[in-house]
Amino acid sequence: MVASSKNVRTISQEAFDGLVKENMEDLGMDPAEALRDAIEALTLQGVDLSGIVACIPGVSSISDDSVIQSLDRLKEFDSKLGSRESPSTSEEDFEEIANILDRLWSLCSVEESGNASIATRNGGLDLVISICSTIDPQCGRALNSVLKAMSSLIHNVQTTEIFWRHHGPKLVMDILTSCNQNTSILDNGFLVVAAAATGNELVKESFMELKIDEFLLHLLRGKNKGHSHSFYDVIHALLTPDDGRVVASQVYGYARRFAEIGIAQELVDEFHEELSSVNLVSACTALKTIAVNDEICRLIAQSGGIDAVLQCIDDSGAHGNKAVSRSFCSLLSKLAGSDSNKSDIVQKGGINRLMKLSSQFSEDPSVLQEIMAIITVLSLRSPANAACAMEAGVGDLAIEAMKKFPHAYQMQRQSCLMIRNLVVRNPENRAILLGNGIEKIIRKAKESHESCRVAASAALRDLVLDNYNS
Known part of the structure; x- marks a missing residue:
């Protein structure tokens, strides 16, 4: 009530x-x-x-599962584990520790509950790290529970700093390397790595100094193909420049290291495995974070990356999977940034395959936006590709989509950018688009959306129209 x-x-x-x-x-x-x-x-x-108390009924309750009560009980065990005078910890003790940690995880894993903040304000993360350092790797159940609890407590810069000050990177890497055959411990350990590396340059640096890239490569080359999404999330977290306190991030150098030792090629191979949609999206995002320069983009292409990406795009369209389509279109845009890759994409029928995808997701402006982004990159400084795109029907796609989704401002802006590249070096394309009424559509987008003004003005200018900036 x-x-x-x-x-x-x-x-x-x-x-x-x-x-x-x-x-x-x-x-x-x-x-x-x-x-x-x-x-x-x-x-x-x-x-x-x-x-x-925001927790799951039947798993936790006010009387025995509040955050503070869980921490108080863990403190008792932490004292016992760290004491030379107390008797050795029994299997029953580790089972109870695991149960308490599981309850703590259930309390703190829901972001909106605020329980993670309550726990960390009361020393919860320090306590969990201390317990983690004393658990024998053979105690798999307790080790899984402590890693899960730790991942739920690392939720902001302050907690990543606590993790770093307590030498968390080395602690977790030692666990991962000693338990590299235990899938569940690897999964939960990677949850900790991804959470801790997010937004903290020092934590990223620590993990790289501990050669986490070589460890990840070893797992990729192992017999178990198709890893959990947390595995790929680690790569994304390590290679994303998201620490606002740092003027010059080192992650681009880390990305080059990942590429040089062969992780990019291994990720391409992963696309051929039967991954779940979540894992496929995560693997795609991971590869995109590695593709930071022209050399790496070409390396990915030489490893069969373009073929693999186009095949995933084809499959996602056939199965109606919007998330996978968006992710792989975004990756293809990144790869298309290399001029040599542009020709490869077009020669492999990329534009026609994208047009097929646009028909399969004609009701989803977010997918259409990603398709337009690829065409924009392919047409940049390439009159031949711009002509090929128009022949495939890209001009009609722009007109129909802009009419159909007038409120999709990001798609409207991307369409304007694409039109500009289609016409800037191709006068024949200008005549076709103007004849089909593109001027009125672009001006409407410009008037309707502030974020479209610059892109729309540029498109009108390259269509050689008067008052393009008004």
């Missing part, structure tokens, strides 16, 4: 738990999704959740 008092709406713990349970039983949501949905729905209704 939701009650209201002086414009502040509240809900009882029982009612909150009932809503989460209803999401699970009646709507078929998984526990984490059910908890997130309940929090989001109540927050939108203006309900004050400050007194609610």
Whole structure:
């Protein structure tokens, strides 16, 4: 029941738990999704959740699973593990430690709950790192639980700093290398690496000094193909320049290291494996973060990258998978930045295959936008490619999409950029597009969306129209 008092709406713990349970039983949501949905729905209704323990009913409750109570019990075990005078820790002790850590994870893994912040303010991350350092690698259950809990507690710059100060990178790398045959420990360890490396240049540097790139390559070349999404997320986190405190990030040098030792080629090979959609998107994103310069883009192409990407685009269209289509179109745009790759993409029928994809996702402007982005890059400084694109029907695509989705401002802007490249060196393309009414459509986009003004003005100018900047 939701009650209201002086414009502040509240809900009882029982009612909150009932809503989460209803999401699970009646709507078929998984526990984490059910908890997130309940929090989001109540927050939108203006309900004050400050007194609610946001956790999954049946897994945790106020009486025994609150964040503070979990931390207090873990402190007892931490003292016992670190004491020379206390008797050795039994299997039952490690089982209880694992159970407490699992409960802590269930409390803190839902971002909207705020429980991770409560835990870290009360020394939770320091405590979990300390416990992690004392658990024997043979205790797989406890080790998995402590890594999961740790990953849920690392959620901002402050917590990545705590992780770094406690020598977290070395601790986790030691676990990964000693348990490199244990899939679940690898998966949970990579969750920690990805969380800790996000937004923190020092953590990235530490992992690179510990040669994590060579370790990842070893796994890629191992017998187990098709890794978890957390494996690929590690590459993305390490190679993304997302620490705003750093003037010049070192991640571009790391990307070159990844390419030089062969990780880019191995990721291309991964595309041929039967990966889930989530893993395929993650692997694609990982390769894109490595493709930071012309040399690496050409290396990827020489490794069969363009063939693999185009095949994934074909397959995603056939199966109606928008997420995979968007990801691989974005990667193809990156690879097309190399002039030698442009010709390769066109010669392999890339433009016609993209046009087929546009027909398969004609109702999704986000996919059409990515297709236009590729055509924009392929047509840059290439009259031959611009002519080929027009012959394939790209001009009609631009006109139809801009008419059909007038409010899709990002797609409208990308269409203007594409039109500019199609006509700037191809007068014959200008005549075709103007004859089909493109001027009116571009001017409408310019008037409707501030973000389109510059791109629309450039397109009108290269269409050789008067008042292009008005």
